Amino acid sequence: MAELLRHRWDLEPSAGISLQHELAGLLDLSPLTKPVRSIAGIDVSIRHDVAHAAVVVMSCPDLVILEQSTARAAVGYPYVPGLLSFREAPTILEAYAALASRPDLLMFDGNGYAHPRRLGIASHLGLWLGVPAIGCAKSRLLGSYQEPEQERGAWTPWLDGEEIIGAVVRTRTAVSPVFVSAGHLINLQQAIQYVFKTCTRYRLPEPVRQAHRVSTRFQVE
DNA sequence: GCGACAG
């Protein structure tokens, strides 16, 4: 297992897919029991094949920024639906490694369990880092769902056939919903709770939004 | 065979 978790990131799509099948078997989506005092929002911005990753750690539930880290790296891996982690992980890990604190929960701009092979970027990196993680995507990668009611707080199950893979969550009234799924070391219900808890004035959870701001701004500099 | 397809 420890061997599986230290693979290279430049795998051919076919090898990456095989690896995802294997790693998915190591996922633990049981309830998180430890208290969450800090949450890290993680996002990547890419332009001209140069990635800018940002990790913003915020206190919970106050959402005060405690620390932030960025990293820049050239990326050769293309965007392939279902293989996002192979494109973004290297840069994210570089920024994460420079962190002084150890966040209790990670929130990614992407999916967790809601993935063709049940190993979206949130699950993959949650597993790699051994830290509880949640996936928060802005659109659907797979599956079906019924549009949730327009009021903040409304949500509907996100299905892949008969299986519930996540939830479509309305974090703000009359605003596009967020696609939430558990990543690792946490269950869906808790993931939804933390998304609501960290979504106040914006559609995306504050930590994720902040990370997006930072990565985008860093890219300009 | 034809679409769909996180970021």
Add this chain to the structure above:
DNA sequence: ATCTTGTCGC
């Protein structure tokens, strides 16, 4: 994700 102008709504 990124590329991009004007434009609709509060």
